Amino acid sequence: MADSDWWRSTVIYQVYPRSFADSDGDGMGDLAGIARRLPALHELGVDAVWLSPFYTSPQNDAGYDVADYCDVDPRFGTLADFDRLISATHELGLRLIVDLVPNHTSDLHAWFQEALAAPEGSPERARYLFRDGKGPDGSTPPNNWESVFGGPAWTRVTRPDGTPGQWYLHLFDTSQPDLDWDNPWVREQFHGILRFWLDRGVDGFRVDVAHGLIKEAGLPDYTASAAGGSMGGGAHDVEPVEAEPAAAAGPTATVPAAPDPVSPPYWAQPGVHEIYRDWRTILDEYEGDRVLVAEAWVDPPSKLANWVRPDEMNQAFNFAYLETPWQAAKIRNVVDASLEAFTGVGAPSTWVLSNHDVVRHASRFGLKGENPQGSGIGPKSPEKPNGVVGLRRARAATLLMLALPGSAYLYQGEELGLPEVIDLPDSARQDPTWERTHHERYGRDGCRVPIPWEAAAPAYGFNTTGESWLPQPADWAGYARDAQEGEAGSTLELYKAALALRAEHTLGLGSVEWLPGYPADVVAFRNGNVTVIANTGSSIVTLPAGTVALSSEPVAAELPGDTTVWLVATAG
Missing domain, CATH: 2.60.40 (Immunoglobulin-like)
Incomplete structure (x- = not known):
């Protein structure tokens, strides 16, 4: 495969930094720990690493609330640690893709703090979506939008004199104000952010909430139930609809997209495509074929393909595939739809079964009922997964997925067959969804527990002290990497064999x-x-x-x- 085509068939391994490997024993994973464990990923047989957020952050949403896009949070290390990590990655022949979170910042970001201190109507306020409230005293939010994490999507600020002021939009947590991407100033800042990391050698960006940057003009009211409800995490409403007709990539490329009158006014708006065309021109200036990957919760694949037209992004996560149950007819349908849609715009399809926002597929496939994304599983869930059935189906589903042409994504720990952690104490839960839904939804902590490396070591080898920011189950020794290495039939050895055969038979470039x-x-x-x-x-x-x-x-x-x-x- 030519270097310029590396992303068309690559297998990308997602590292969730706080839960991968901890070098200093404080219970939180870090960049130095990742660098130390990189050889294991090389031995596994993946081609690239996707690094979830490691930027300066108060960690109200596990780093997806960024306070400084151009620095490393001290919990994870320093910029020097990052430089050593990317050097180690490239020395092993791997590539490194980093998360970018452009829809919102932390409320502690300097941009937002300056906006709070500035008067209403100022250029600083215009960086975000500040609006006056409704009613004679402005006490009603500007519209009825709901946060993905539960509760209103608006928070009111207080003026310096102590009186109630404007409201700001946050599609996620209150501490994550949405940027106004119609503002040229915002767009220019991200040009600099892209170049900062590209200059350090990153091979691309996974763009968080890539479908959410532009909101419909006027911010009209919207009731999520009209489209079937709201679901969160990477965060999406059920089947958000792309409003822009797809442009053809060639004489045979057609990706029809019909407008939907109940399409959420905050997802999949036409203006997002101008942003990514702009970004693509920046990435194309750099050698090595740097890539953009969309986390865009857009369904069906024919609409999602609009994100990966030749002058936009290179890949888009195939959430339609991830959400497909273990049923043959539905699997065939989504594979056909995916290949047709992505091939139609000259892009590879992607395949994924687990990530940091969903119940691990070794547990998900052991459920009889539905488990809406973001709901999680906990001690009081109406149904607990059948672990034996779930793992058996997960292994079978993974082997099917890795035989498909295109690019595949693996989430850390799935190669060990890790299940969702269900019995987390309520006091340990940290996902904002848990509190914002008043403990109705468990959220995503269960798939984020630090992974086991060594069966007999403290914290299963996550570190040497036994500390862990989320408690690890007492029965995880059998899942540890060293307990599975060289063991015929183990899930780890199954993954290694599948990745080796996938490469040997060039399945990623097949049909x-x-x-x-x-x-x-x-x-x-x-x-x-x-x-x-x-x-x-x-x-x-x-x-x-x-x-x-x-x-x-x-x-x-x-x-x-x-x-x-x-x-x-x-x-x-």
Whole structure:
């Protein structure tokens, strides 16, 4: 694969810094800890690392509330530590993508503090979405928008004389005021931020809430239930609709997008595309084919493809795939829709099953009912996952995903088969969703618990002191990396084998050819010289001729339920 095409088939591993590896024993992961554990990621077989936020932050939302975009939070280290990390990453032949959070800042960011100190109508206030309230005394919020984390999306400030003042918009926590991206000043500041990290050698940016920067003019009222409800985390309403008709990338590229009268006025507005076209020109100035990756909760894929047209972003997270249940027909449908949509604009499809915002798929696939994104699972949840079924399906789903053409994302710890941590004490929970929903939604802490490295070490090798910012389960020793290394059949060895075979057979650059003649609950396709058969049902399926290259569970001539196998043609 040419260097300029590296992102088309790459496998990217998400590192959540506070929970990956802790070098100083304070219970919080850090950049030096990440650098020390990088060889394990190289051995796993991934191509790139995506680093979740490490910027200066009060950590009200785990770093997605940024107080300084051009510095490292002391909890994670220093800029010198970052420079050492990126050097170590590149020395191992890996690439590094960093998170960028442009929709909102922390309320402690200097820009917002200056806005609070400035008079109403000032240029400083215009950096954010300050508005007068409704009613004779302005005591009613400017509109009825709800925060993704629960509660109103508006907070009122107090004037220097102690009287109530304007309101500011925060689609997330009160401590995360939304920037006004219609303001040229804001856009210019981010030009400098992009260049700051590109000059330090980053290979690209994962853009948080990429669909949210532009709000509909006039900020009209909107009731989320009209579109089926509101869900949070990376944060989205159900099926937000792209309002801009898609431009063709070529004579055969058409991505239709019909406007929806109940489309949320704060998601997927047409103006976001101008921003990313602008950013793309900056990245294109740098050598090494730097990339932009959209976290855009936009469905269906035909609309999401608008984010990855040739002059915009390179990739977009495929949340439609992540949210697809373990059902063959639905899997085939979303794969077809994804490949058609992304290929239509000359972009690779992406595939993902877990991240820091959703219940880990080793638990999610063990649920019978739905689990809305951002709700989490806790001690009082109406349903607890079946851990055995969940892990078996997760292994099968991962093997299916890694055989698909395009780029794949892995979330730290999934290669260990980690389940969602359910029994966290209420006092330990830190996700803003927990408090803002008055303990109705557990939120995302359960997938963010520090991961285990060594079965017999303090904090399972997360550090040497045993400290952990979220408590680790007492039964995690069997999931530790050193307990699985070299163990036939372990989830870690399954991932290693799958990534090695994926690279050997260049599956990421291949194509999908559906195979007929299988039961309805079987997904069967050929990618190059590899035949992939996934049995999402319970009936036994007879395997065709071929050599078993890899399987999620032991197989012989028959494929049991909740199992995926890769076959290669028998020579001769």
